[in-house]
Amino acid sequence: MILIAGLGNPGLKYNKTRHNMGFDCIDELAKKYDIKIREKKFKALIGTGMINGQKVILMKPQTYMNLSGIAIGEAVRFYNLDPEEELIVLCDDIATDLGDIRVRAKGSAGGHNGLKNIIEQTGTQGFTRVRLGVGDSFKEGALADHVLGHLKKNERALAEEAFENAIKATELIIDGNIEKAMNDFNKKRSKE
Numbered sequence: 001m002i003l004i005a006g007l008g009n010p011g012l013k014y015n016k017t018r019h020n021m022g023f024d025c026i027d028e029l030a031k032k033y034d035i036k037i038r039e040k041k042f043k044a045l046i047g048t049g050m051i052n053g054q055k056v057i058l059m060k061p062q063t064y065m066n067l068s069g070i071a072i073g074e075a076v077r078f079y080n081l082d083p084e085e086e087l088i089v090l091c092d093d094i095a096t097d098l099g100d101i102r103v104r105a106k107g108s109a110g111g112h113n114g115l116k117n118i119i120e121q122t123g124t125q126g127f128t129r130v131r132l133g134v135g136d137s138f139k140e141g142a143l144a145d146h147v148l149g150h151l152k153k154n155e156r157a158l159a160e161e162a163f164e165n166a167i168k169a170t171e172l173i174i175d176g177n178i179e180k181a182m183n184d185f186n187k188k189r190s191k192e
Contacts, residue, residue: 046060
């Protein structure tokens with residue numbers, strides 16, 4: 001079983017913001033594999049299903065971004081999962097351009113408070129993450145406004161491209177091909 005958690009903030013006010021790219025990607029994955037995310041468990045919304053022959057749990061923690069690890073940690077312990085082998089986290093990333101994704105087998109939080117909390121709650125940095133770029137085009141001191149801001153109409157197409165690539169990368173990871181996922185997707189898109 002693999003737990004795939006998308007990070008974001010609950011509530012309509014945060015819907016479709018940059019910080020909720022993880023939630024949006026989980027929604028697209030759920031749509032593709034006809035997985036209903038309706039059950040409330042572990043302080044999260046979850047749905048179970050199959051992807052490429054592997055049983056998965058799709059999760060959208062409802063604890064707000066900075067406490068995402070609470071829901072994920074509870075699920076990891078309940079199902080006795082090894083987070084280094086059976087956890088994939090989808091989240092936003094300001095260090096990556098909008099439209100690009102970065103796949104990592106492990107690593108630090110890199111300043112992302114949601115990832116920091118997951119590391120604290122699971123006791124490891126060794127979980128897989130797919131980071132969806134939101135870019136860093138904001139003025140000094142305006143990080144919160146940037147990540148909590150809504151994508152402009154012309155940016156939405158880039159986000160959709162990132163979701164598509166993140167789903168392909170996640171499918172490769174589920175199949176045990178994380179190296180291929182990193183090789184295929186950890187390069188900048190050609191800017192037209």
